[in-house]
Amino acid sequence: MESLPVGSQSPPIRVLVAKAGLDGHDRGVKIVARALRDAGMEVIYTGLHRTPAQIVDAAVQEDVDAVGISLLSGAHMTVFPEVIRLLTELGVAQDICLIGGGVMPDKDVDTLTAMGVAAILGQDTPPDVIVETVRRLVAERRRAASAAGRK
Amino acid sequence: MSTELYRDETLEPAGARARDSVAQEVEEWEATEVAAFIARQPEQKQEYLTGSRQPVQRVYTPADLADSKWEDIGLPGRYPFTRGPYPTMYRGRTWTMRQIAGFGTPAETNARFKYLIAQGQTGLSVDFDMPTLMGYDSDHQMSVGEVGREGVAVDVVDDMEALFDDINLEEISVSMTINPTAWILLAMYVVVAESRGYDLNKLSGTIQNDILKEYVAQKEWVYPIRPSLRIVRDTITFCAGAMARYNPINISGYHISEAGANPLQEVAFTMAITSAYVQEVVRSGLDVDEFAPRLSFFFIAQADLLEQVAKFRAVRRVYAKLMRDKFGAKKAESMRLRFHCQTSAETLTQAQPYNNIIRTALQALAAVLGGAQSLHTNGLDEAYTIPSEFAMKLALRTQQIIAEETSVTQTADPLGGSYYVESLTNQLEAGIWEYLERIELMGGTVAAIEQNFMQREMADSAYEHALRKASGEHVVVGVNKYVDSENDQEIEVHQGDPAAEKNQIAQLARVKASRDQSEVARSLSELREAASDNETNLMAATIRAVRARVTMGEIVSALEEIFGRYIETPVF
Numbered sequence: 194m195e196s197l198p199v200g201s202q203s204p205p206i207r208v209l210v211a212k213a214g215l216d217g218h219d220r221g222v223k224i225v226a227r228a229l230r231d232a233g234m235e236v237i238y239t240g241l242h243r244t245p246a247q248i249v250d251a252a253v254q255e256d257v258d259a260v261g262i263s264l265l266s267g268a269h270m271t272v273f274p275e276v277i278r279l280l281t282e283l284g285v286a287q288d289i290c291l292i293g294g295g296v297m298p299d300k301d302v303d304t305l306t307a308m309g310v311a312a313i314l315g316q317d318t319p320p321d322v323i324v325e326t327v328r329r330l331v332a333e334r335r336r337a338a339s340a341a342g343r344k
Numbered sequence: 345m346s347t348e349l350y351r352d353e354t355l356e357p358a359g360a361r362a363r364d365s366v367a368q369e370v371e372e373w374e375a376t377e378v379a380a381f382i383a384r385q386p387e388q389k390q391e392y393l394t395g396s397r398q399p400v401q402r403v404y405t406p407a408d409l410a411d412s413k414w415e416d417i418g419l420p421g422r423y424p425f426t427r428g429p430y431p432t433m434y435r436g437r438t439w440t441m442r443q444i445a446g447f448g449t450p451a452e453t454n455a456r457f458k459y460l461i462a463q464g465q466t467g468l469s470v471d472f473d474m475p476t477l478m479g480y481d482s483d484h485q486m487s488v489g490e491v492g493r494e495g496v497a498v499d500v501v502d503d504m505e506a507l508f509d510d511i512n513l514e515e516i517s518v519s520m521t522i523n524p525t526a527w528i529l530l531a532m533y534v535v536v537a538e539s540r541g542y543d544l545n546k547l548s549g550t551i552q553n554d555i556l557k558e559y560v561a562q563k564e565w566v567y568p569i570r571p572s573l574r575i576v577r578d579t580i581t582f583c584a585g586a587m588a589r590y591n592p593i594n595i596s597g598y599h600i601s602e603a604g605a606n607p608l609q610e611v612a613f614t615m616a617i618t619s620a621y622v623q624e625v626v627r628s629g630l631d632v633d634e635f636a637p638r639l640s641f642f643f644i645a646q647a648d649l650l651e652q653v654a655k656f657r658a659v660r661r662v663y664a665k666l667m668r669d670k671f672g673a674k675k676a677e678s679m680r681l682r683f684h685c686q687t688s689a690e691t692l693t694q695a696q697p698y699n700n701i702i703r704t705a706l707q708a709l710a711a712v713l714g715g716a717q718s719l720h721t722n723g724l725d726e727a728y729t730i731p732s733e734f735a736m737k738l739a740l741r742t743q744q745i746i747a748e749e750t751s752v753t754q755t756a757d758p759l760g761g762s763y764y765v766e767s768l769t770n771q772l773e774a775g776i777w778e779y780l781e782r783i784e785l786m787g788g789t790v791a792a793i794e795q796n797f798m799q800r801e802m803a804d805s806a807y808e809h810a811l812r813k814a815s816g817e818h819v820v821v822g823v824n825k826y827v828d829s830e831n832d833q834e835i836e837v838h839q840g841d842p843a844a845e846k847n848q849i850a851q852l853a854r855v856k857a858s859r860d861q862s863e864v865a866r867s868l869s870e871l872r873e874a875a876s877d878n879e880t881n882l883m884a885a886t887i888r889a890v891r892a893r894v895t896m897g898e899i900v901s902a903l904e905e906i907f908g909r910y911i912e913t914p915v916f
Contacts, residue, residue, distance in 0.1 A: 214474065214486075214490055215474035215475060215477070215480070215490055217558075217562055217563025217564050218563075218603075219563055219603070219914070220603050220690075220806050223803050223806065223807075223914070223915075223916035224807055224810045226916045227807050228807075228810075238914055238916060240912055240914045241563055241912065241914070242478075266474055266490060267493040267729060267730070267840070268474075268489040268490050268493060270489070271488060271489025272489065296728065296729070297728075297729075298728050298729055298837055315694055317823045319810075319813065319824075320810055320811065320814050
């Protein structure tokens with residue numbers, strides 16, 4: 194397959210933003226969704242109370258470049274490992290970039306990044322930093338994927 | 345003493361003639377001193393705005409209160425209660441210092457309660473974990489990883505008993521932050537009280553039970569809007585008959601604010617939601633004066649101190665007018681708004697966490713200057729996780745310092761009469777009425793929620809606020825200004841007990857194995873029957889089910905068969 198250069202010619206970035214578990218704090222996730230949309234990305238928001246399996250299914254079906262999961266419930270150490278496990282099981286962990294957001298202690302952030310979460314964006318991350326982070330991470334993934342002949 | 349003086353117009357600054365001359369003086373001052381000063385030193389901003397985006401003038405004078413009536417300001421404890429619900433305010437009784445607590449198993453939370461009581465706390469407030477808030481038992485698959493995490497897990501009446509073990513519920517008021525499952529938790533509380541031989545009419549406390557703001561803001565729900573509203577109605581009528589001192593609802597602007605609303609939207613939407621509840625209960629045949637005195641409220645205290653004070657004053661006035669003029673309340677108690685207040689968790693930052701102590705103190709001061717009846721001050725570590733014991737103690741000390749060292753409690757509504765605060769109160773009041781009219785035109789509160797009106801307004805405010813924060817227009821010290829390159833503010837955070845989930849599930853299994861199964865089945869079918877008839881009050885059947893040790897999750901699922909489940913269409 195012909196490899197696409199990453200830049201103005203590449204297809205728009207598709208992002209799934211999701212709320213996992215029972216936590217209903219959706220102010221942040223909606224700001225993220227809107228900031229990414231305003232930056233020209235295609236954004237799908239799952240709505241609240243999704244399970245890791247539902248999120249991963251939606252990500253695969255929607256063929257997204259990135260999944261952003263927002264969690265303010267403290268359940269991040271349960272949710273992210275499960276999402277990583279499912280992404281790996283389906284063989285898409287290298288192609289779909291996983292990003293976390295919300296309230297979590299520093300040491301958990303370190304553990305999660307070591308596990309494969311591409312970035313954790315805390316509650317005070319400005320919208321333009323979120324947009325830039327997603328662009329950068331997705332560009333890296335696309336380059337790596339095209340080098341490996343996956344896309 | 346002052347009657348004679350008051351009549352002398354020359355000594356009465358709010359008199360019409362005086363006002364005209366003040367307006368003239370202001371105009372002349374703008375043209376001379378102000379113009380000259382600005383020519384030398386321009387003001388730092390083109391436009392000054394409050395948190396609700398209300399323009400702020402350079403100075404306020406009696407001319408700005410030209411249309412104000414003394415009747416709208418009045419005296420504390422008297423209609424329209426602008427200055428407070430009680431005539432003596434904090435001189436008679438300091439607000440209730442009510443730090444919310446809840447984590448892990450009921451026994452762990454019980455220990456935290458006893459600690460807080462020992463530190464001088466005067467009321468209890470329970471935070472439940474997400475499964476309890478959403479109606480799932482601890483052993484449900486949706487609960488994995490969340491049991492006891494953000495609050496305490498309560499599945500069955502035995503848990504409620506353990507939560508208040510060795511605490512006299514006739515002596516301390518207990519507030520429970522619980523919404524879609526509030527009626528079940530209330531039933532558990534009643535069953536515990538009965539088993540201890542308490543008089544239900546002596547129990548004072550509150551369940552939040554404000555389901556409409558859930559669809560708008562906090563997003564904890566089970567059933568669709570209309571059956572949920574019926575459950576709220578049932579709890580209000582039940583308490584009106586059986587629990588004379590209990591607040592069956594705590595109508596909450598707090599979450600509306602935290603979800604993004606500005607201060608005006610917070611109080612306006614809360615008043616719209618209040619109207620919907622009052623209408624619903626009145627429609628069931630109860631006289632407004634039979635339940636309105638027990639309606640209670642919950643607002644946020646944000647950073648913008650003076651606007652917050654004006655907000656509390658404005659909403660008290662609007663509520664009084666609404667209850668008297670729209671709902672025909674006759675009793676003063678039905679028109680006086682009493683509120684719990686909490687400082688804003690959303691303003692707390694992970695960066696430089698000690699700064700959060702100062703933020704919280706200033707917000708708490710706004711609550712007190714605004715006449716709150718009870719107060720929760722946030723812990724400095726809440727941008728990380730649920731607060732540690734030390735963080736809660738500091739937060740409580742913050743309140744004690746305001747109450748006992750600052751002297752702001754000595755007079756009611758100390759900012760009343762400030763030209764600025766009175767003007768802003770008027771402005772906010774007008775803004776609330778405007779929103780209420782718009783909502784009325786949409787077909788009322790429930791219709792407006794169904795049309796995502798409030799949700800959209802709040803998403804817009806939240807997004808604009810985020811952009812202002814990002815641009816630096818809205819300063820957050822330590823985050824977008826005065827940023828430290830190195831973190832020199834290490835804090836200890838609360839460590840949850842990883843075994844709590846397992847312990848709670850094991851406890852639930854023991855209860856399920858030891859109860860009379862036929863009694864469980866019978867009470868569940870009774871509940872379904874009660875739910876099927878919209879005119880039947882659900883409380884009696886729920887209390888019987890709870891007594892039979894039916895779990896909260898079982899009750900919730902049984903009624904889901906009748907009521908269905910709410911599905912949100914999110915807007916962003």
